[in-house]
Amino acid sequence: MSAQLDLIRAVASFKPHQLIRKPQGAIFRIEEGWACQYALLPDGRRQIVSLYLPGDICDPRWMIGSDPSEVLTLTGIKASLLSNRLAEGDDAEKREFWRALSLLEKRQQRWLLTLGRRSASERVAYLFLEIHERMRRAGFAYGQQCAFNLTQTEIADLTGLTSVHVNRTIQGMRARGQIALEGRWLRIPDTDLLRQVAALRRDDLVE
Amino acid sequence: MSAQLDLIRAVASFKPHQLIRKPQGAIFRIEEGWACQYALLPDGRRQIVSLYLPGDICDPRWMIGSDPSEVLTLTGIKASLLSNRLAEGDDAEKREFWRALSLLEKRQQRWLLTLGRRSASERVAYLFLEIHERMRRAGFAYGQQCAFNLTQTEIADLTGLTSVHVNRTIQGMRARGQIALEGRWLRIPDTDLLRQVAALRRDDLVE
């Protein structure tokens, strides 16, 4: 493959609330928008099991032979397709891929702790910190703030709570000045404070 | 490497309730005994984030560059060391390793659903089904029964409950004939019944 072709990049875009099946032999990196994967119980209870933000590879498990599961867009999405270059041995992208898989793993492990042992406000605080940090690393945070594209129902499905309780929890946190959440915008006035709310140690990483 | 040397296998053994740090450049497969990994909150709340049974590779994440985290033995352990053969390109073991990583991933995803959305008895039922199935696949189940090496406190730390509530939950399940749990031995009289208790669909896999 010539250097020329390296500059050409296959792009896909999707509407909000669309189920994406994995294209044969391809893998996405999200350039714009948010997406997730979820699991259901027979009676309809839903748990979001992974959240994908801009810059994320989606789904990194694709490589290790798991049968690829569907991805649900939460917003409109612009994504680029990476697989050809991976198959052809692009080392930089291979490294990016391994990093993504390793991060996803670590993130999942942290969420097991969060869902198993954190209270409602601890969970919500943790989620906000994680999202801000991931957006920041991807270059989509502006100081204390970043875009925030989740409804309270989606927050509930991430944190294992009901949307009613998420609502009350958020109101409490707003009242205490721990977060500012208006429209599709999140601001964390005091990270250390919010980290305390989330029951994080000083040296605990959130991502 | 000669076929001779393939028969030679490094072995390690550990006492119960021992913290194992990962040996440099090595990886364990458990031959006998149970182990786990856990995470803590600052105030001491504990969540077990992975459970390792006989036959399991421990920890499969070691390969993908995550900084290796400690493993806690729950019982006495006999383990074999695999890494040299992996590094030397033993294809069968490479395949085994990828399969282990992929299974671990899937398992973690299912536990996110369990911790986020299942009730106490659903969680406990799910845990028992998963353990029985994993023991069965590893050749350590005898019909409806298998060894069971967890205290109620450890079940609590796996399921995100308190040991008191685990106790009451198990008693209820015993009274309803959904499980038999005596000493270090588990028996599942009716798998379909227990699967219903765990809120599993007919075609949902537990492992």
Next chain:
DNA sequence: CGGACTATTGAAGACGTTCAAGGTATGTGG
């Protein structure tokens, strides 16, 4: 303007926790 989704609020109650105590089993040392 109408329709659909999202946020908010109240009241009641279920589920799981907390605290505290007692009981059982197992192993150890005298």
Next chain:
DNA sequence: CCACATACCTTGAACGTCTTCAATAGTCCG
């Protein structure tokens, strides 16, 4: 063999967190 320690299991009572159900209000968008 008994005394004691330790770990694990069991039970009760009170309480708190979170859910459920239901209704209202706000927002977005064609």
